[in-house]
Amino acid sequence: MEEISENDIKKIKKMVEEEFPNDPALQQVHIARKIIAREAKLKGLSFLEYIKSLRKQVQDGSTSQ
DSSP states (O other): OOOOOHHHHHHHHHHHHHHSTTOHHHHHHHHHHHHHHHHHHHTTOOHHHHHHHHHHHHHHHHHOO
16 A cells, blocks of 8 residues: 655645745644545545544554553
């Protein structure tokens, strides 16, 4: 499965910085959301499906210890 590249992350950061030039906190939130959305797309899942799958992985991992 393909992973998000460093180049993709740089493009996302640049785009978000242009959208919200004077608000670094809002930039961070949007950068994170766009990266998660890109990862979901690469895995063929919707944003919510991807979040749920990550949550399940964490829950499954914490019960097996």
